[in-house]
Amino acid sequence: MFKMDIKKELGILPKSIWAFHCNSGSCNGCDIEIVALLTPRYDIERFGMKLVGSPRHADALLVTGPVTKYMTDRLRRIYAQIPGPKVVVVVGNCGASGDVFYKSYNLDGPVDNILPVDVYVHGCPPRPEAIIDGVTKAIVKLEEKRKELLESGGGGNV
Amino acid sequence: MAEENKTYTIPIGPVHVGLKEPITAWLQVDGERIVDVRIRPGAIHRGIEYMARERNPIQVIYLAERICGICSFAHIVSFVRVVEDATGIPVPPRAKYIRTILLELERIHSHILWAGVACYTLGYDSAFNLGMLLREKVMDVLEAMTGNRVNYGVGTIGGVRRDITPKVAKAINEMLDYYNREFSYFYNVVTEDPIVKARMRNVGVLSKENAIRYCAVGPTARASGLRMDLRWSSPYEAYEDLEVEPVVPQDYLGKVHGDVFDRFFVRVMEVYQSLDIVKKCMDGLPDGPIMHESKPAKLLSLLKEAEGVGQSSIEAPRGDDTHAIKLTKGEENITWWKVRAPTYANAMSWPIMFKDQEIADAPLIINSIDPCISCMERMLVVDEKGSSTMTTKEELIKLCRDKTRRLMHR
Numbered sequence: 001m002f003k004m005d006i007k008k009e010l011g012i013l014p015k016s017i018w019a020f021h022c023n024s025g026s027c028n029g030c031d032i033e034i035v036a037l038l039t040p041r042y043d044i045e046r047f048g049m050k051l052v053g054s055p056r057h058a059d060a061l062l063v064t065g066p067v068t069k070y071m072t073d074r075l076r077r078i079y080a081q082i083p084g085p086k087v088v089v090v091v092g093n094c095g096a097s098g099d100v101f102y103k104s105y106n107l108d109g110p111v112d113n114i115l116p117v118d119v120y121v122h123g124c125p126p127r128p129e130a131i132i133d134g135v136t137k138a139i140v141k142l143e144e145k146r147k148e149l150l151e152s153g154g155g156g157n158v
Numbered sequence: 159m160a161e162e163n164k165t166y167t168i169p170i171g172p173v174h175v176g177l178k179e180p181i182t183a184w185l186q187v188d189g190e191r192i193v194d195v196r197i198r199p200g201a202i203h204r205g206i207e208y209m210a211r212e213r214n215p216i217q218v219i220y221l222a223e224r225i226c227g228i229c230s231f232a233h234i235v236s237f238v239r240v241v242e243d244a245t246g247i248p249v250p251p252r253a254k255y256i257r258t259i260l261l262e263l264e265r266i267h268s269h270i271l272w273a274g275v276a277c278y279t280l281g282y283d284s285a286f287n288l289g290m291l292l293r294e295k296v297m298d299v300l301e302a303m304t305g306n307r308v309n310y311g312v313g314t315i316g317g318v319r320r321d322i323t324p325k326v327a328k329a330i331n332e333m334l335d336y337y338n339r340e341f342s343y344f345y346n347v348v349t350e351d352p353i354v355k356a357r358m359r360n361v362g363v364l365s366k367e368n369a370i371r372y373c374a375v376g377p378t379a380r381a382s383g384l385r386m387d388l389r390w391s392s393p394y395e396a397y398e399d400l401e402v403e404p405v406v407p408q409d410y411l412g413k414v415h416g417d418v419f420d421r422f423f424v425r426v427m428e429v430y431q432s433l434d435i436v437k438k439c440m441d442g443l444p445d446g447p448i449m450h451e452s453k454p455a456k457l458l459s460l461l462k463e464a465e466g467v468g469q470s471s472i473e474a475p476r477g478d479d480t481h482a483i484k485l486t487k488g489e490e491n492i493t494w495w496k497v498r499a500p501t502y503a504n505a506m507s508w509p510i511m512f513k514d515q516e517i518a519d520a521p522l523i524i525n526s527i528d529p530c531i532s533c534m535e536r537m538l539v540v541d542e543k544g545s546s547t548m549t550t551k552e553e554l555i556k557l558c559r560d561k562t563r564r565l566m567h568r
Contacts, residue, residue, distance in 0.1 A: 023179050025202035028530065029227025029308040031178055032271060036297075039290035053175035070201045071180060074172055100224050103212060104205045125227065125308050 007150065016048025017139055019089075020058035020082065024075050024109070026065030029125035030092040034062060042128040049135060055081040060138050062131075063117075066094040066101045067109035079115050085145035087118040087138040091131055096120045165193050170520060172201045177524065178275070179531035183508075187517055195512040197505065202531060207495050214490045215241050215461050216454055220311060222481075225497065226530050227308050228271065231257075231264045232474035233481075233497070234313035239394070240483040240495075241315050244468030245461060247451075251444045253317035258396035259330070259439045260303070260312065261472075262432040266337075267296045268475035269377075269425040269432075272528045276422060277348060279522045280357050288344050295336050302329045315457060316450030322443065330440060337433055345426050358419035362511035362523035365416055372507040375500050376477025377428065378527045380406050381421040383414035388473040395472075400438055405431055418526040425528075462490050476500040476528050501530045 023031055037044045038051065052058050055078045067075055079088070088111070093099040095111045111117055118141045121134035165186045172180035180201035186194040206225055210218045222237035223230040235257055242249060274289030297307050303326045304310035312320045322330075348354050364374065369382035379386055387404035389397045405427045407413070407420045414420065451457040465487035471480040477500025484493040504527040511523050 022173055023202070025180075025204055027224040027227040027230075027309075028179065029224070029230070032228060032308060035178070035271075035275070036290065036294075039294070040287050041291065041294045065202065066204070068202050068204060070203075071172070074180075078173060094224075100221050101204050101206075101209065103209050105208060106203055106205045124224075127307065 016050075017059045017135065017142065018050055018052045018057055019060040019062050019135065020053075020055045020078070021051055021062045021064070022071075022075060022078050024063055024065040024071040024095070024111070025068035025107070026092060026094065030064040033125045033128050033131060034064070034091065036128050037131060042132065044132060044135070047132075047136075055079075056083065058082050059086060059142060060135065061086065061088045061115075062091050062135075063088060063095050063111050063115070064091045065109075066098050066104070066107045067111055067114055068106050069108055072108040072114055075111075075114055085142055085149055087142050087145070088115050089119045089121060089134050089138050090117050091121045091126060091134070093122055093124045096122060099124060164188075168517065170524075174521075177521065179529070181524075181529070181531050183520070183524065185512070185517065185520060190516050190518075192512050192515050192517060192520065195509050197508055199505070199531070207497065210492050210495045212491060214458060215315060215485070215492060216458060218492060218495065219313060219315070222497075223309050223311060223313075225499065228268050228530060229264065229474045229476060229479070230309050231260050231313065232472060232479050233499075234311075235261060235395070236470050236472050236474075236479050236481040236497075237483075237495075238313050238315045239470035239472065240468035240481045241461070241485070242468070243470055244466040244483055244485050245315075245464035247316040247460070249316055249450065250447045252321075252446045253448045254395045255439050255443050256318045256320075256322055256448060257313065258400075259322070259436055260300075260310070260318075261395070262436045262439070263296055263300055263303075265432045265475045266429050266436075267293055267300065268528075269429050270296070272425055272525075273344075273348070273422060276418075276522065276525055277354070279525050280354060282348070282351070282354060285344065285348050285351075285354075288347065292337070292340060292344055295333050299326075299329050299333045302326050314449065315461070317448050319449070321448050327440065330436065334433055334437055334440075337429070341429060349423070349426075355419065357519075357522070358422060359417055360415065361418045361519050362515060362526050363415065363417045364507050364511055366414065368507065368510050369416070372510060373503050374477075374507050374527075375503045376473070376475070377421060377424045378477065378504045378507065380404055381414075381424045382416040383408055388471055388478050392471070394470070396439055397435075399442065400435060402431070402435065418522060421526050458490070461485065463487060474500055476530055477504060499530065501527070505529065 021034055061082055090096050090111045094101055098110050119134045119138045121130050123130055165188050168185045168187055171177055171182040182198040184196045185192050210221055219234060222233045225233045270289055270293040274286045277285035301307050304312045304320055312318050364382050366383045369379050369384055383406055385404045385406055389402040390404050405424050407423055464485045467484045469482045471478050479500055480498040482496045486493045
């Protein structure tokens with residue numbers, strides 16, 4: 001049977017952070033700023049960060065938008081597919097508080113009603129620099145979680 | 159042996175690498191060939207029109223902006239135009255020119271973004287990076303002019319809130335030089351590449367007849383050879399003083415294919431057209447005030463006294479964006495507001511484009527109409543018992559007419 005050496009696996013982790021992006025009903029503003037992160041001017045790949053196509057490869061989940069009723073379940077499932085230790089970064093005001101959509105009938109959000117959020121990046125939309133700042137703060141949190149996992153021998157539910 | 163003609167269903171979405179926004183498409187495939195497609199919109203419906211009924215027109219400006227982050231200024235202009243139409247508030251000529259400049263800058267950034275993302279969908283990452291590098295210049299100008307890269311918030315009823323200062327004018331002129339110098343490089347790198355041509359030519363074809371039949375709008379319709387552009391057919395703002403010709407592929411290439419390549423070509427040519435319009439606006443920028451009424455409280459009391467219905471259609475980067483509104487005298491809030499964004503009209507032609515294409519082209523075809531899902535997600539029929547019902551076209555038309563009659567008598 002396949003046996004995982006949790007210490008070795010977690011030892012590999014701290015190199016670089018890969019993020020999965022989920023749009024949960026945003027207006028596209030934050031999404032194009034996240035796309036701008038990949039472009040030559042901001043270029044997050046120089047930090048080893050990149051956007052990945054599958055939540056199973058990701059360390060961080062970037063959530064944009066107030067969560068609509070249809071997306072709630074999808075968001076939970078995406079979060080469950082990310083292997084721990086993981087962090088959630090909310091990009092934009094509407095994911096943090098609802099912002100202009102605060103009285104809508106079709107929202108389950110903000111995001112912290114659904115997922116445990118580690119970092120909020122404010123702005124409508126936040127500048128790409130602010131998103132990079134948010135993700136670097138997320139790395140610190142990820143490190144803490146990793147340490148916790150290592151100490152508990154991988155038994156903790158993070 | 160398995161049954162013959164058996165098809166399989168492949169779901170794409172709601173969250174998918176090839177899509178930037180949540181929408182679900184079920185592709186019926188026979189081998190690699192797409193036989194049929196079903197689209198399920200509604201994933202990010204936020205009820206914006208409903209929310210607007212609890213807010214006053216000045217608050218709704220910022221809500222209208224957040225219908226969509228890419229064509230945000232188009233939605234603002236369309237919204238303030240309906241309020242101006244309903245109340246009769248005049249707009250100073252300088253404000254009209256500034257609005258036109260902003261609309262065109264937004265079109266440039268939207269089209270370059272789309273062209274870059276189309277290359278990314280093909281797997282041509284170098285062109286994506288090149289396009290996005292070029293796009294940063296217009297983002298800088300937008301930031302210098304309005305203070306924000308996306309969602310500028312500069313439109314207001316009866317004018318605009320930010321003027322073009324000499325510094326901004328300098329930045330705009332620099333940008334025009336930069337694009338006239340550099341943009342052809344991106345365009346050539348993509349259109350002269352044989353692989354890109356092979357991936358885009360004769361993929362996702364929408365014929366002229368089908369474009370008319372399925373009511374395609376904007377660049378999607380123009381790429382099918384339809385000469386339609388609201389800036390040309392019913393000019394608004396400063397377009398009244400300018401001459402804008404719709405960009406159609408037959409004028410440049412001699413022949414219309416109506417495929418993804420034509421859609422790419424039309425958008426690239428529209429970037430050049432927009433640069434030209436911005437230059438003309440900058441040359442003919444009139445002097446004067448930029449707002450009819452600069453005090454929000456005074457403007458609000460003016461709006462409270464207004465009674466009437468307004469309507470406006472403008473050419474957003476993706477097609478015509480129509481708003482309609484009703485204001486009632488003595489009520490601060492909007493009575494009703496209706497938005498028709500271009501993507502909903504364009505999405506109807508997806509099934510036609512998908513017919514007999516390969517699965518590998520599906521994300522490209524979805525992206526080829528430049529879908530803005532957040533724009534189109536305002537219409538959702540929810541049956542409280544959870545059962546789904548089919549509505550025929552006649553019933554829909556009847557419902558529409560009933561609603562119009564009901565609204566007319568309010």
